[in-house]
Amino acid sequence: MELRPAGSARPPLDAVLDAMRVVAIPTRTRFRGVTVREAALFDAPLGASEFSPFPEYGDAEAAAWLAAALDFGWREQPALRRERIAVNATVPAVPAAAVPGILARFPGCRTAKVKVAERGQTLAEDAARVGAVRAALGPDALIRIDANGGWTVAEALAALEALAPVGLDYAEQPCADVPGLAAVRLGLRARGIPVRIAADESVRKAEDPLAVARAGAADLLVVKAQPLGGIGRALGIVAEAGLPVVVSSALDTSVGIAMGLRLAAALPDGALAGACGLGTAALLAGDVVADPLLPVDGAIAVRRPALDPERLERHRARPEREAWWRERVRRAYARLPA
Numbered sequence: 396m397e398l399r400p401a402g403s404a405r406p407p408l409d410a411v412l413d414a415m416r417v418v419a420i421p422t423r424t425r426f427r428g429v430t431v432r433e434a435a436l437f438d439a440p441l442g443a444s445e446f447s448p449f450p451e452y453g454d455a456e457a458a459a460w461l462a463a464a465l466d467f468g469w470r471e472q473p474a475l476r477r478e479r480i481a482v483n484a485t486v487p488a489v490p491a492a493a494v495p496g497i498l499a500r501f502p503g504c505r506t507a508k509v510k511v512a513e514r515g516q517t518l519a520e521d522a523a524r525v526g527a528v529r530a531a532l533g534p535d536a537l538i539r540i541d542a543n544g545g546w547t548v549a550e551a552l553a554a555l556e557a558l559a560p561v562g563l564d565y566a567e568q569p570c571a572d573v574p575g576l577a578a579v580r581l582g583l584r585a586r587g588i589p590v591r592i593a594a595d596e597s598v599r600k601a602e603d604p605l606a607v608a609r610a611g612a613a614d615l616l617v618v619k620a621q622p623l624g625g626i627g628r629a630l631g632i633v634a635e636a637g638l639p640v641v642v643s644s645a646l647d648t649s650v651g652i653a654m655g656l657r658l659a660a661a662l663p664d665g666a667l668a669g670a671c672g673l674g675t676a677a678l679l680a681g682d683v684v685a686d687p688l689l690p691v692d693g694a695i696a697v698r699r700p701a702l703d704p705e706r707l708e709r710h711r712a713r714p715e716r717e718a719w720w721r722e723r724v725r726r727a728y729a730r731l732p733a
């Protein structure tokens with residue numbers, strides 16, 4: 396007989412598909428190439444849950460996101476250690492003139508994360524955007540940048556040398572791989588440039604999410620509940636990595652944001668490296684709950700809103716997209732870890 400700890404049984408695929416609805420929500424501003432965010436939502440026994448790997452992600456990667464959705468919807472979660480989570484403003488790769496309008500969607504946020512190294516854009520455009528954020532938020536705000544692995548080591552060092560005088564809290568994933576991150580980190584130190592390195596893709600898309608920490612290639616980690624297979628697994632990674640972390644969204648609806656908030660609220664004291672990237676419901680032009688998880692006074696209260704049937708209907712995906720997501724869930728389910 397197979398022995399499982401209480402509560403760890405997986406819900407049957409039919410129950411998962413029965414509980415599922417698919418939405419397509421426009422973004423207010425193009426973000427990492429996305430203008431419509433598709434997501435599968437579950438009206439699950441322990442509350443609403445979300446499965447929203449980006450469409451281009453393969454089945455093996457999507458399986459971790461499904462494990463997270465099933466964990467959040469069908470299992471008890473760890474205890475909360477805090478009730479509010481400070482969040483950063485997230486600034487897409489917009490022209491500098493659009494920065495004040497973006498920041499206005501994140502009331503009270505004193506930390507901003509700015510996208511840079513977007514394909515087709517120049518370092519001058521990045522510098523103008525980061526400068527506009529500094530001008531809008533003032534000298535005591537914290538500014539982070541996120542290159543999504545878009546630079547070579549040489550490009551990263553040149554870009555960070557140019558951007559550092561604005562004052563940077565950290566640079567997230569300046570290069571694509573762990574050796575690149577390590578080289579940039581050492582290169583910055585050698586040049587006396589005081590910018591920390593955060594790993595994102597090197598955690599959430601890596602075969603081994605702990606390799607970057609073990610290599611000493613980052614000062615902190617960005618952790619996301621869905622790609623890491625759920626709150627419990629993410630907590631385990633944080634404990635083993637021994638580095639401070641920032642919890643971020645995956646451009647989720649408020650349901651996925653609730654999962655991220657819960658992860659941030661369950662972390663041990665001292666683990667958080669500042670404001671979390673969980674304010675991104677503000678980048679969507681709609682949501683699936685009546686009272687979305689948006690920043691107020693620079694933070695979001697930890698809660699778990701229920702799905703709103705009227706909004707699910709309003710944003711319902713076209714039948715062919717819904718069928719595509721149902722097939723995707725079937726394939727990801729078949730690849731769930733034992």
Ligand SMILES: O=C(O)CCC(=O)C1=CC=C[C@@H](O)[C@@H]1C(=O)O
Binds near residue numbers: 483646
């Ligand atoms: O961290 C934040 O401020 C918001 C989340 C965020 O930036 C991201 C969400 C989803 C996909 C990613 O490309 C992107 C990131 O790279 O961190």
Ligand SMILES: [Mg+2]
Binds near residue numbers: 541543567568595617
């Ligand atoms: Mg990132």
